[in-house]
Amino acid sequence: MITREEIIKRTNDALKKEFEFTDAQLTPTAQLRDDLCLDSLDAVDMVVVLEQQFGVTLRQGYDLRTIVTLNDLYDFIEKLARTHNK
Template identity: 40%
Template sequence: MSFDQHIVQVVNASLVDEFEMEPEALKPEARLVTDLGMDSLDLMDMVLLLQNAFGVELREEKRIREVRTLADLYTLIGVIKQEMNA
């Protein structure tokens, strides 16, 4: 699957900066909770961070609850951005 590289770059940089993750751990298939060690507070703060980074609404976005992996996240942000531009 190919992702918008800008989205990948911004998401990954945010996770490295804010959550001190190792860049090599940030593979698309990595699961946010079980592989990357995020908990509910981290997920809330990640949503805040990405809202600001991409200028999108994520906090009230129902589809964010279905996100399990980084790939899910890249895809959702891409879809929401496309919807905003449509």
């Protein structure tokens, strides 16, 4: 079972690589839209990046609009990982 620390690390590594973020920007309370300036296309790209990183499908069956902060994103992936392991 993947740990939360690992989820955070892999998510942040993927976001740093693809969206040129720095560690300082990637705080758990950072808002994806307002703080990280991710637009709607970036959001779609981010989903694809995370799908490739974690090997899961995020685009179907989930309301991704509820994800506002990075912490929400970590929670979402953690919940998804738990569901997959059941």
